[in-house]
Amino acid sequence: MKRWERNIRPLPLRARPMAGETTVSFIARLAAVNDFPVLLLFRTIGDCVPGKHVLHRDAYLNASAQERLTVLSRTPVDHLRKALPSLTLKPRYVPLPFERPLVRFFRGYPYPVRACRSCTLRRSPATPVAWEYRDLDRCVCLTHGRWINSTPQFDLAAAPEIITAQADYNELVARHDQPKASAAFFQAWNLTTRWVNEKRHPDLIDRWNSRAAAIGATGAGKAAVRFPEMVQLAHVLTDPDWRRHVSMVELYDLDHFYRHTAKVLGVDRDGFITDRGRTDPLCEWAQDLRSRHAAARLGFWSDLRRNRSRYGSTPQPFPETRHFT
Numbered sequence: 001m002k003r004w005e006r007n008i009r010p011l012p013l014r015a016r017p018m019a020g021e022t023t024v025s026f027i028a029r030l031a032a033v034n035d036f037p038v039l040l041l042f043r044t045i046g047d048c049v050p051g052k053h054v055l056h057r058d059a060y061l062n063a064s065a066q067e068r069l070t071v072l073s074r075t076p077v078d079h080l081r082k083a084l085p086s087l088t089l090k091p092r093y094v095p096l097p098f099e100r101p102l103v104r105f106f107r108g109y110p111y112p113v114r115a116c117r118s119c120t121l122r123r124s125p126a127t128p129v130a131w132e133y134r135d136l137d138r139c140v141c142l143t144h145g146r147w148i149n150s151t152p153q154f155d156l157a158a159a160p161e162i163i164t165a166q167a168d169y170n171e172l173v174a175r176h177d178q179p180k181a182s183a184a185f186f187q188a189w190n191l192t193t194r195w196v197n198e199k200r201h202p203d204l205i206d207r208w209n210s211r212a213a214a215i216g217a218t219g220a221g222k223a224a225v226r227f228p229e230m231v232q233l234a235h236v237l238t239d240p241d242w243r244r245h246v247s248m249v250e251l252y253d254l255d256h257f258y259r260h261t262a263k264v265l266g267v268d269r270d271g272f273i274t275d276r277g278r279t280d281p282l283c284e285w286a287q288d289l290r291s292r293h294a295a296a297r298l299g300f301w302s303d304l305r306r307n308r309s310r311y312g313s314t315p316q317p318f319p320e321t322r323h324f325t
Helices: 023-033 038-045 052-056 063-073 077-083 117-123 160-175 178-197 202-215 223-238 240-248 255-265 281-292 294-311
Strands: 058-061 103-106
Touching (some): 023 052, 038 052, 063 077, 160 178, 160 223, 178 281, 223 240, 240 281
16 A cells, blocks of 8 residues: 555644745645654655655646645645645646546746745744745845745845845835836846946945955855835836936936936946946946837937028927936
8 A cells, every 4th residue: 555545533733834935835834843754754645756856846736636635734725725826727738637645746837946044933933944935125024024036045134235125125126016016126236246346446346345255155147135125226227217317318418317316326427437448337227228219219309400590499398208218
C-alpha cells in the first residue's frame, strides 16, 4: 500500500500559511515544524514523484489531495485556498484525475521569491525560509522593516529612509497604475545601476556606500542602498508635467528638468550635463522621450511661430499631459 492510500491523522504542530505562498513552500514548512521528511510528506498527501529539485517549484493538488493536506495541517481548506494561489489554479496542460489524491509539480510564473524571514518565523519557527509570489518592486517588508528583495535580507533599522521609500513607492502605485509605476521604477533601477558602474555622481555613490555600511551590505552596487533614490527618480520619471516639459521644450530649456532632478536627489546638477563629454543615462532617457514625441514638438513650435508672424505674441499652451504618459 502506498502512503497516499493510507488513512491519515493531523500532524502534531501547525504551520500557518502565508498569503501568496507556494503550496510546496507551505508543505515544506509544515514538514519542518513537525520534523517530518518533506519528500515523505508529499507522498503522504498524494501520488507524486518528489525530489529536492521540486522544493523551489509549486504544485497542483486535486481535490482529494487538498482534503488530505487539510487534515494533516489542521487548516480549513478555504483558508488554504485563500492563502495558496496554486490551490485554485487549473493545470495548464493535462487535467488532474479525481480517482486518487494527486500532486503535480510545475515551475511557477512569475518565479517565486523568498518571503520576509521575520514573517516566516512568526508562522513556523522551525525554518526561516518560505517562497511566495509577489511584485518584484515590493522590496521592503513594512511590518518588520526588512529588505526582502535579495539574499541575504537586510535589517533596515539603521537606514529608515529605505523603509520610507517603500511607503512612498506604494503611494506612486496608488497615484498611477501598477504597470506605469513599475516601469518607471525599473527605469530608475537601470539608471542608478549605470551611475554606479560608470562611477558617476560621486556624492550619490558616497551616500550609498555609507548606507551599505550601516545595513551590512557590500557597497553601492546593492539595490537596497539605492532604493530611496530609485523611488525619488521614479516619481520624477512618471510626473506628467515633467514628461510634457521634457518632450516639448526646446533644448536650452531642458536645464530646468536637470536642475529639478538634481534637487530631488540632492546632487550637483552639472553632473548630468558636463561629465567629460560623456552623456549621462538620464540625458539618454530624456533624448529617447523627446524622440518619441518629436512630431508633436516640431508641429507645436512651427504653429507657434506661424501664429506669431500673423497675430503677434499670442500665448499657446502645450498639449495636455495625457499625451505624454
